[in-house]
Amino acid sequence: MLDTLHTLEVVRRRGIVSRWGVxxxxxxxVGWLGCTVAVSPNLEWTVVGRYFLATPVIxxxxxTLVLTFATLGIGLVLGAALAMMMQSRNPVLxxxxxxxxxxxxxxxxxxxxxxxxxxxxLFPTLGFAPTNQVVTPFLAALLGLGLHEAAYLxxxxxxxxxxxPRGQVDAALTIGxxxxxxxxxxxxPQSIRVILPALGNQFILILKGTSLVSVxxxxxxxxxxxxxxxxxxxxxxLLLVATGWYLVLVTVASIGQRFLERWAVA
Amino acid sequence: xxxxLRLRGIRKSFGAxxxxxxxxxxxxxxxVVCVIGPSGSGKSTLLRCVNHLEPVDAGFVLVDDxxxxxxxxxxxxxxxxxxxxxxxxxxxxxxxxxxxxFSHLTAVRNVTLGPVRVLGRxxxxxxxxARGLLxxxxxxxHADKLPAQLSGGQxxxxxxxxxxxxxxxxxxxxxxxxxxxPELVGEVLTVMHDLAAQGMTMIVVTHEIxxxxxxxxxxxxxxxxxxxxxxxxxxxxxxxxxxxxxxxLAHVRRHPRKEHDHx
Ligand SMILES: Nc1ncnc2c1ncn2[C@@H]1O[C@H](COP(=O)(O)OP(=O)(O)OP(=O)(O)O)[C@@H](O)[C@H]1O
Ligand SMILES: [Mg+2]
Numbered sequence: 001m002l003d004t005l006h007t008l009e010v011v012r013r014r015g016i017v018s019r020w021g022v023x024x025x026x027x028x029x030v031g032w033l034g035c036t037v038a039v040s041p042n043l044e045w046t047v048v049g050r051y052f053l054a055t056p057v058i059x060x061x062x063x064t065l066v067l068t069f070a071t072l073g074i075g076l077v078l079g080a081a082l083a084m085m086m087q088s089r090n091p092v093l094x095x096x097x098x099x100x101x102x103x104x105x106x107x108x109x110x111x112x113x114x115x116x117x118x119x120x121x122l123f124p125t126l127g128f129a130p131t132n133q134v135v136t137p138f139l140a141a142l143l144g145l146g147l148h149e150a151a152y153l154x155x156x157x158x159x160x161x162x163x164x165p166r167g168q169v170d171a172a173l174t175i176g177x178x179x180x181x182x183x184x185x186x187x188x189p190q191s192i193r194v195i196l197p198a199l200g201n202q203f204i205l206i207l208k209g210t211s212l213v214s215v216x217x218x219x220x221x222x223x224x225x226x227x228x229x230x231x232x233x234x235x236x237x238l239l240l241v242a243t244g245w246y247l248v249l250v251t252v253a254s255i256g257q258r259f260l261e262r263w264a265v266a
Numbered sequence: 267x268x269x270x271l272r273l274r275g276i277r278k279s280f281g282a283x284x285x286x287x288x289x290x291x292x293x294x295x296x297x298v299v300c301v302i303g304p305s306g307s308g309k310s311t312l313l314r315c316v317n318h319l320e321p322v323d324a325g326f327v328l329v330d331d332x333x334x335x336x337x338x339x340x341x342x343x344x345x346x347x348x349x350x351x352x353x354x355x356x357x358x359x360x361x362x363x364x365x366x367x368f369s370h371l372t373a374v375r376n377v378t379l380g381p382v383r384v385l386g387r388x389x390x391x392x393x394x395x396a397r398g399l400l401x402x403x404x405x406x407x408h409a410d411k412l413p414a415q416l417s418g419g420q421x422x423x424x425x426x427x428x429x430x431x432x433x434x435x436x437x438x439x440x441x442x443x444x445x446x447x448p449e450l451v452g453e454v455l456t457v458m459h460d461l462a463a464q465g466m467t468m469i470v471v472t473h474e475i476x477x478x479x480x481x482x483x484x485x486x487x488x489x490x491x492x493x494x495x496x497x498x499x500x501x502x503x504x505x506x507x508x509x510x511x512x513x514x515l516a517h518v519r520r521h522p523r524k525e526h527d528h529x
Contacts, residue, residue: 165366167366168367170319170362170366171367171428172368173319174355174360175359175384175429176352176384176432177352178352185379
């Protein structure tokens with residue numbers, strides 16, 4: 001009996017629920033939901049089609065992208081500075097940076113955006129110009145997003161710094177580098193690997209987070225969708241337009257992230 | 267000849283714990299001093315104080331008559347600017363127990379980084395010199411590998427080449443072979459032996475009593491933050507005056523690799 005065992009077919013356990021069963025249920029539920037929405041007489045697909053590539057929507061996508069990249073830029077520069085401050089042996093510097101992170105990470109993003117938008121209530125003029133002329137909705141949106149993002153990126157970058165063994169900084173100091181040079185040439189390049197995956201995630205969060213600026217009419221994709229359905233009452237159709245665009249942008253970002261990571265590891 | 271060191275009254279505390287309690291040490295140009303002592307006696311801290319990786323609380327270090335990390339003004343010692351500290355530090359190469367190679371750079375880039383970034387040397391010249399140095403430590407064939415692709419002994423030899431590339435007057439070694447598998451210790455000690463033979467001033471913290479016996483001019487025994495005994499290698503290792511030295515040596519000879527297994 002033993003000498004024939006090796007010729008027998010092996011049948012693996014599949015677990016309690018069968019793949020086919022789960023698949024069938026999923027297809028049924030999603031399909032039913034999709035179909036009800038799709039064929040609902042209250043949803044006008046022609047409206048979705050008409051507005052998907054309409055000028056105001058495309059402009060909104062442009063503003064969303066500009067806001068996203070600008071936020072990332074501000075967040076990276078300020079966040080790197082904050083991360084270095086937190087590492088500093090100067091207790092005032094590190095406390096200031098930790099305080100910044102505590103505050104800007106703790107206050108809801110929408111509150112910060114609305115605050116910058118209403119800065120004129122606090123300071124009616126900035127220098128010679130009326131505050132409202134200096135702090136446009138776009139700038140208010142950028143300030144709110146950028147300062148908030150810097151707090152998150154500071155923590156991510158600090159985590160990246162911590163992943164580089166301290167001994168390498170000692171070694172850099174012993175060959176005559178200053179701390180700043182050691183950070184730039186030894187710590188930063190190595191922490192990129194740790195930072196990059198988290199950064200991709202953060203990019204996608206920012207991309208969608210920009211939709212919050214619609215509360216102050218920031219001119220982004222979400223603002224435009226709201227403006228349009230405010231006039232024609234096709235709320236669901238325009239939400240679908242916005243959803244479609246966000247999914248397209250997130251998909252492109254995810255693919256970009258995979259490429260970047262592969263490049264960083266190589 | 268350059269490379270003389272003078273340490274006077276070095277004190278250093280971490281919080282409430284006084285790790286160095288007044289250390290005096292003279293190292294003549296070209297002299298090799300081996301520092302031995304039990305774990306926690308302050309050997310690493312002493313080396314880190316010599317090149318101001320740890321600022322001292324009291325006392326001073328002189329390299330060829332220039333103060334390390336401080337300036338003498340108005341009867342007081344003021345800590346130098348970071349730039350000046352860095353300038354003084356380059357006169358002292360340091361080799362660590364854990365190698366501390368820059369892991370994102372190849373062996374040859376590890377060696378050229380200092381000369382190019384710090385001394386502003388021409389990259390191509392620096393690379394030629396670096397390859398020469400790597401050849402001298404027996405790594406000509408491994409110059410373009412990353413640290414992760416090298417054995418511990420090879421990494422430590424790259425680290426020595428990296429320090430030598432700055433043309434230091436003094437070399438500081440902190441248990442350079444303690445993290446190595448026994449069969450790799452020899453190749454690193456050979457390189458250090460050669461350096462000593464070429465007249466490099468060296469302070470070597472080590473548990474390799476054999477190396478100390480063969481290479482050191484002076485052996486220093488440290489315990490609890492002070493130098494308990496120091497003298498010619500032969501005398502300290504073979505007929506120590508202090509009982510603590512004798513007990514420590516007996517312990518190390520009985521358990522040759524135990525003392526540094528804490529790494
Ligand atoms: N950065 C630090 N902060 C706090 N305590 C420290 C620090 N560095 C060293 N110490 C303490 O100082 C004492 C001496 O440490 P040191 O590393 O100099 O000893 P050592 O003689 O090199 O020992 P070993 O043989 O284990 O390497 C130890 O008690 C250690 O815990
Ligand atoms: Mg030590």
